[in-house]
Amino acid sequence: MERMTSAQLHALQKAETPKEDKRRVRGAQRIEVDGIMFDSKAEANRWRQLALLQRAGEISGLRRQVEIPLEGRDGPIMTDGGKRQRVYRADFVYVDHALGVQVIEDRKGHETDVFNLKKAILSAQGIEVLVT
Template identity: 50%
Template structure:
């Protein structure tokens, strides 16, 4: 065995830090199997007419009492959720995130979004 073969056998391809496996469904790439499964469920609900305006990777800008929250480099902070849609029965916009293990950063951003009246449902 050469040195190059030894190194190649010992290095593993870097994956997701939470062991989620990327998956592709209907030509759409998802970060996890859980997210792809939920997308399928939401598409069925949309076809049944229970929800409308189904969207993926919805960006919600974060705003505080005195205006937009800015990161160190001056950009407005935001949280990106996996899905957004409108429930037909209630007329409310629902934001969902398919989370396995929430990070501290996600928890803080979700709390700020909640403070501005945007609830994020974890599925």
């Protein structure tokens, strides 16, 4: 029986273990639709619905992956290194003509603690997030 060092074992394990995407929640799989990558099938399906609503004239200005800066009581909330401002990335942003307001929407199958924290910070900034 041949023996190996711990460094050899780690190298072997690293080579055999596929890299895990830490952003995936509950097994969501990335999917491409019309040349656009989405984090889940549910998000892709919601994009299709919103695109139809925009073509019908019910909404306008449809955008995806819109970054919204996070602000605290004392100013911008910075990353741990302090070099960049933290942001919330909305799945979709659009204007709903029936309501006459801009809608910030996040397609969630499961709300994480990080999402709930960012949603609370946005709420304190006067920004509400529609979770679908």
